[in-house]
Amino acid sequence: MATENNYVQPAIPRFDGHYDHWSMLMENFLRSKEYWGLVENGIPVVADGVEPTKVQRKAIEDARLKDLKVKNYLFQAIDRTIMETILIKETAKNIWDSMRQKYQGSTKVKRAQLQALRRDFEVLQMKDGETVDEYFARTLTIVNKMNAHGERMEQLVIVEKILRSMPVKFNYVVCSIEESNNLTTMSIDELQSSLLVHEQRMRIHTGEEQALKVSYEDRVGGRGGFRGRGRGRGRQQSNKALVECYKCPNLWHL
Numbered sequence: 001m002a003t004e005n006n007y008v009q010p011a012i013p014r015f016d017g018h019y020d021h022w023s024m025l026m027e028n029f030l031r032s033k034e035y036w037g038l039v040e041n042g043i044p045v046v047a048d049g050v051e052p053t054k055v056q057r058k059a060i061e062d063a064r065l066k067d068l069k070v071k072n073y074l075f076q077a078i079d080r081t082i083m084e085t086i087l088i089k090e091t092a093k094n095i096w097d098s099m100r101q102k103y104q105g106s107t108k109v110k111r112a113q114l115q116a117l118r119r120d121f122e123v124l125q126m127k128d129g130e131t132v133d134e135y136f137a138r139t140l141t142i143v144n145k146m147n148a149h150g151e152r153m154e155q156l157v158i159v160e161k162i163l164r165s166m167p168v169k170f171n172y173v174v175c176s177i178e179e180s181n182n183l184t185t186m187s188i189d190e191l192q193s194s195l196l197v198h199e200q201r202m203r204i205h206t207g208e209e210q211a212l213k214v215s216y217e218d219r220v221g222g223r224g225g226f227r228g229r230g231r232g233r234g235r236q237q238s239n240k241a242l243v244e245c246y247k248c249p250n251l252w253h254l
Helices: 019-032 036-041 054-077 092-122 132-148 155-164 168-180 188-221
Strands: none
Touching: 019 036, 019 054, 019 092, 036 054, 036 092, 054 092, 092 132, 132 155, 132 188, 155 168, 155 188, 168 188
16 A cells, blocks of 8 residues: 655656756755755855854765765756766756856747747748648748747647648638648648648649640641731732641642
8 A cells, every 4th residue: 555655756857958947947946955055055155164063064065975975966957968068067066057157058048039930930831832841841940940939839729720821822712621621630742742732732723723824826827827818909818828727737829
């Protein structure tokens, strides 16, 4: 039978490069152990030339023992490659202060970069002449950079952003996707596939229209500009030798 003392020990927060978040978790962890005072103030000392009392010596010894425990927590929380860059490790306060100096500044830089990436994401629009694949690649590049800076982008946010940033020629398929799909469960790959199909159809349709236009110009405009026979003296009579038969593709035959 479980007792009140059988509870799960809190895990030591591992440093993942995001100092602000880690320091908040680590501070809370050390406060729960009643060790935070050692990180803030360090091991107590007496003034130079002053002989410590028995009570003071006992307090200093207890503080040093607790400091070893705090250092042990920090050693487990910080990767070895990072720990090797910290020159002074005599006390937990030394280690904590070094981590703050190394990484708090870089956190501010990351925060500024994240703000810039958020702006880039908000103003994203598919460009004229840009393919669906190219636009998705450009969008997901920004999203991946945001993820690297600690911003976790929900798939729904990305799907909705892409749909509302498509050009007018995609209006029909965008409406169709929104009406026939549950966007909350639609994946980015599914959206890209649907838009690619529509893009391919548009290309085929555009190619057929262009072929018909060229054929019409070749048959009508490029062979003497047939204007009909015309009647009356003021109209020029057409050259029958340059006009196609309406029954076959041969030139007019007499």
